[in-house]
Amino acid sequence: MPSSVMPTxxxxxxxxxxxxxxxxxxxxxxxxxxxxxxxxxNIPAGSVFALLGPNGAGKTTAVKILSTLITAxxxxxxxxxxxxxxxxxxVRAAIxxxxxxxxxxxxxxxxxxxxxxxxxxxLPKPEGRRVAAELLExxxxxxxxxxxxxxxxxxMKRRLDIAMTLVGSPRIIFLDEPTTGLDPRSRHTMWQIIRxxxxxxxxxxxxxxxxxxxDQLADRIAVLNNGKIAAEGTAEQLKRLVPGGHVRLRFTxxxxxxxxxxxxxxxxxxxxxxxxxxxxxxTQHELRTLLDHLHTTGIEADxxxxxTPDLDDVFFALTDTAHIPHQPTEATR
Amino acid sequence: xxxxxxALRDSSTMLRRNLLHARRYxxxxxxxxxxxxxxxxxFVYILGDTMSAxxxxxxxxxxxxxxxxxxxxxxxxxxxxxxxxxxxxxxDMTEGIIARFRTMAIHRPSVLVGHVxxxxxxxxxxxxxxxxVALAIGFRSTHATALEWLAAFALLVLFATALTWIAVxxxxxxxxxxxxxxxxxxLILLPLLSSAFTPVHSMPGWFQPIAQYQPFTPAxxxxxxxxxxxxxxxxxxxxxAWCVGxxxxxxxxxxxxxxxxxx
Numbered sequence: 155m156p157s158s159v160m161p162t163x164x165x166x167x168x169x170x171x172x173x174x175x176x177x178x179x180x181x182x183x184x185x186x187x188x189x190x191x192x193x194x195x196n197i198p199a200g201s202v203f204a205l206l207g208p209n210g211a212g213k214t215t216a217v218k219i220l221s222t223l224i225t226a227x228x229x230x231x232x233x234x235x236x237x238x239x240x241x242x243x244x245v246r247a248a249i250x251x252x253x254x255x256x257x258x259x260x261x262x263x264x265x266x267x268x269x270x271x272x273x274x275x276x277l278p279k280p281e282g283r284r285v286a287a288e289l290l291e292x293x294x295x296x297x298x299x300x301x302x303x304x305x306x307x308x309x310m311k312r313r314l315d316i317a318m319t320l321v322g323s324p325r326i327i328f329l330d331e332p333t334t335g336l337d338p339r340s341r342h343t344m345w346q347i348i349r350x351x352x353x354x355x356x357x358x359x360x361x362x363x364x365x366x367x368x369d370q371l372a373d374r375i376a377v378l379n380n381g382k383i384a385a386e387g388t389a390e391q392l393k394r395l396v397p398g399g400h401v402r403l404r405f406t407x408x409x410x411x412x413x414x415x416x417x418x419x420x421x422x423x424x425x426x427x428x429x430x431x432x433x434x435x436x437t438q439h440e441l442r443t444l445l446d447h448l449h450t451t452g453i454e455a456d457x458x459x460x461x462t463p464d465l466d467d468v469f470f471a472l473t474d475t476a477h478i479p480h481q482p483t484e485a486t487r
Numbered sequence: 488x489x490x491x492x493x494a495l496r497d498s499s500t501m502l503r504r505n506l507l508h509a510r511r512y513x514x515x516x517x518x519x520x521x522x523x524x525x526x527x528x529x530f531v532y533i534l535g536d537t538m539s540a541x542x543x544x545x546x547x548x549x550x551x552x553x554x555x556x557x558x559x560x561x562x563x564x565x566x567x568x569x570x571x572x573x574x575x576x577x578x579d580m581t582e583g584i585i586a587r588f589r590t591m592a593i594h595r596p597s598v599l600v601g602h603v604x605x606x607x608x609x610x611x612x613x614x615x616x617x618x619x620v621a622l623a624i625g626f627r628s629t630h631a632t633a634l635e636w637l638a639a640f641a642l643l644v645l646f647a648t649a650l651t652w653i654a655v656x657x658x659x660x661x662x663x664x665x666x667x668x669x670x671x672x673x674l675i676l677l678p679l680l681s682s683a684f685t686p687v688h689s690m691p692g693w694f695q696p697i698a699q700y701q702p703f704t705p706a707x708x709x710x711x712x713x714x715x716x717x718x719x720x721x722x723x724x725x726x727x728a729w730c731v732g733x734x735x736x737x738x739x740x741x742x743x744x745x746x747x748x749x750x
Contacts, residue, residue, distance in 0.1 A: 221590045222589070222590055223748075243592050244592075253583060255583045257584050257586055257587035258584060259504065260582070261511055261512065262508070267584075270500065270503075274500055274593050275591075318587070
């Protein structure tokens with residue numbers, strides 16, 4: 155099923171620079187547990203790609219394979235125009251990775267971490283110092299630069315982590331759950347940072363379990379479930395996959411609510427809050443038909459809201475077949 | 488950039504990182520230094536009379552025993568320091584930054600080479616400090632020439648390099664710091680089974696070959712010969728062979744461990 159979602163092969167691509175990351179049939183198992191069960195990817199350069207999935211779906215494993223940290227059991231992948239297995243050093247030269255667990259050296263200061271990166275990218279000393287100072291400033295870490303990184307808060311560590319990733323000006327950046335565990339303010343700061351990266355032409359591969367995050371940041375989203383890509387497309391395309399739209403009517407008068415329940419057989423009701431959900435699209439025509447029907451049957455709701463399907467509906471529909479897509483969309487965190 | 492310059496440059500960067508760690512958190516180094524110093528004082532002041540009487544044919548001579556015991560203790564200092572190496576390598580591997588190093592276009596073994604160079608420097612520092620304590624309590628080298636001092640220093644560095652690579656392998660193979668500390672215990676126990684404290688010929692017959700040819704005894708006998716003018720025999724070659732062999736083994740073992748996929 156996943157291979158039908160999109161074309162993947164770009165081996166004869168005349169413009170390898172146009173494709174930042176491509177993969178075909180990536181597999182990985184630990185013992186008898188299959189973590190990735192044939193993943194195909196094709197990510198254009200300069201775009202933001204989100205791999206969305208619940209815990210344990212295989213997101214981190216995918217990042218680890220594509221960033222040369224571990225090797226796949228089967229399948230091919232090219233990152234930045236280089237084969238993962240044939241030329242891992244060239245891949246490493248093109249990428250920057252910010253893993254799920256902070257990849258900073260806690261025993262040394264933030265500034266020393268930055269200078270370490272500059273040295274490992276073989277920048278001349280003055281340039282290394284300049285780049286380190288600039289990035290510390292940009293990520294609001296100048297005040298804490300002389301303190302050991304182990305004393306940083308979660309948000310600061312994550313910012314230092316990304317700052318270190320940027321020292322070598324990578325063209326492709328992997329961010330594994332960049333906002334997990336961050337408070338709302340730090341999360342929004344992180345989103346802003348990611349948006350700025352993209353304006354510089356960098357390709358971003360991010361994983362997240364938050365639908366809102368993928369919706370906010372990504373050009374394309376792949377939903378990963380049980381090691382397979384269940385669906386792939388833009389946020390809008392994915393939303394169209396599930397019929398999650400409905401109109402919600404709220405009543406204050408229990409009698410009016412009961413009458414409406416009898417008159418509208420397709421509606422599902424909630425007797426506690428006196429609300430009715432009627433499946434319906436959000437087009438003008440569909441709404442007009444519904445409103446006309448309400449008018450002719452004499453139903454007067456106190457409040458009417460139109461609910462369009464969001465990624466939550468998609469997510470629930472795709473990642474859990476036992477789950478009904480029409481769940482009330484609670485905040486996911 | 489050629490592979491060699493890349494290797495040198497990244498290794499020196501990693502060495503700087505490890506020296507920063509050692510400077511910020513010197514407690515581990517100091518703890519490990521305490522063991523050889525305590526042993527030196529114990530064997531000289533508390534057991535010295537008995538030990539020297541046993542070796543010297545009945546006449547207690549504590550100052551003679553200082554001369555006998557110091558070369559072994561200097562090498563034991565190296566063993567003790569490398570336990571710290573195994574622990575810090577094991578700790579370091581749990582740090583997220585190691586995963587970052589693995590995804591960077593750097594000379595991979597430099598992560599380990601940095602640990603080794605840092606550890607060898609620590610060994611040399613520790614040996615100098617223990618040597619200073621030995622001098623303070625009366626150890627004197629008898630007629631060692633400058634060349635012999637140089638050879639003694641070279642032997643200590645070579646021995647430190649060999650034990651460090653083995654300790655790095657132990658650190659990489661251990662799931663946590665406690666396990667690393669345990670698996671590195673032989674590095675401090677082996678000197679007790681060598682000619683460090685008593686001559687090999689005083690040991691039970693069946694045990695003598697083990698004591699004679701384990702890595703510490705040839706190194707101790709060579710160092711003793713260089714500093715005190717005792718006979719070295721083929722011990723110098725044995726010591727060098729052990730050092731080269733252990734270094735090669737430790738290097739291959741460590742880099743193979745480091746190159747396997749992390750969990």
